[in-house]
Amino acid sequence: MNMSVIIEQSAISAAPATTGSIEHAVLAGRECLERAGIAPGDIDVLVNVGVYRDGNVVEPANSALIQLGLDMHLDYEAGSGRSTFSFDLRNGACGVLNAVHAATALLANGTAGRILIVSSDAHPGGIGHEPNDFRYATAGAAWLLSKGVDRESGFGPLRISPARGRSAGADPGIAGYLDLKSMGSAGQRTITVDVADDYDTVIVATAAATLRDYLAERPEIATGSATLVTNNPVPDFASGLAAEFGFGAGYQAMTGDRDAGSSGLAIAYHQLQGQGALTPGTELVFLTAGSGPMAGCVSYRVEGAV
Structure with a gap:
């Protein structure tokens, strides 16, 4: 790659507690800009990687609703030659790295100059219908990506790997779904999240295997002086892996006792900032892991002042 892709700016939205997934993505995106x-109007592409959404809305794409909330190129203007293309990309905690991969291609071929990645999760029932055992934090985050000046900065090559030893269709670790047989009239306020008994063990092993393979491919990464930045699928995720692989430090998203979900990496980065x-x-080495089970890993070098 003859160019670098950097995080030009970041933001998160964690309050007020009454806010749903769309509004959290809008708040984070607006603050980031x-x-x-x-x-x-200067954003060429908007990518939404959020998973758990208000009222279980699937159509229209949530990215379109977030674009509306951001007042971002709502109407085609004849002769303007510029508009914002938005789409949803869902792959759990790894979705943000899939979005980085897509954004890198769009920036490299000149299709876009700036790309906004947003994420958010919330129980579809909203405040008042949210059970205490819902696994995910109600929060949002945003990354503004653009071309860097220093080619040695920004994102390195990306790796996303599934858990080893599991055949296609095996237990994904976490399965979030609508129980169509029993939801009745409460479907818009209902979500079932099943967590496998061995999820904690499998997700740590999957992340470790992905990180091990990535570091083997990138021997130039000096772990002793780098920080491992992760989401928070299980307690002590970053600190345990940082110690195992000899990183200078480890940091994971801080969202209380709930998983940061699709926003994990972006929240951790913004908190460090x-x-x-x-x-x-x-x-930095970004590492994220979630249902699938799968994990994604990519190196990152900060460019300029943040």
Whole structure:
């Protein structure tokens, strides 16, 4: 690749508690653009990677509703030559890295100059219908991606791998679905999330195998001076893997006792940014893991001031 792709800016939305998935994505996206000094109309592509959504809405694509909330190219303007293309891309916690992969291709071929990736999850029943055992945090996040100036900065090659030793169609670890037989008239407020008994063990093993393979392919990564940045599918996920692989530090998304879901990596990155831990040249390795079971890994070097 003859160019770099960088996170130009980031943002998260974790409050107020009454906000649903669409509004969290809109709030995070709006703050991200404001922090970057970018108008909504300057975004060429919007990618939504959120999974659990208000009222279980599938059509229209949630990306279109988020685009509406951001007041981003709502109507075609004759002769403008510019509009925003938006779409949903769902792959659980790994979806954000799939979006980075797609964004890299769009930026490389000149299709886009700036791409906004948003994520959010919320119980479809909303506040008041959300059970205490719902696994995922109600939150949103955003990354603004663009071409970097320094080719040594930005994202490296990406790896996404399924769990080893499981045949196609095997237990995905976590399955979120609508129980059509029993949901009745409450379908818009209902979601079933089944978690396998061995999920914690399998997801850590899947992440470790993916990280091990990635580091073997990228011997130039100096783990001792790099930070491992992860989502939070299980407690002590980042610290345990950082110690196992000799990273200088490990940090995972902090969302209380709930999984950050599709926003995990973006939340962790933004929290590190807020702590002043990201300076020019900082070496990161992003690692995310979730249902599938699968894990994704990519290196990242911070460019310029953040």
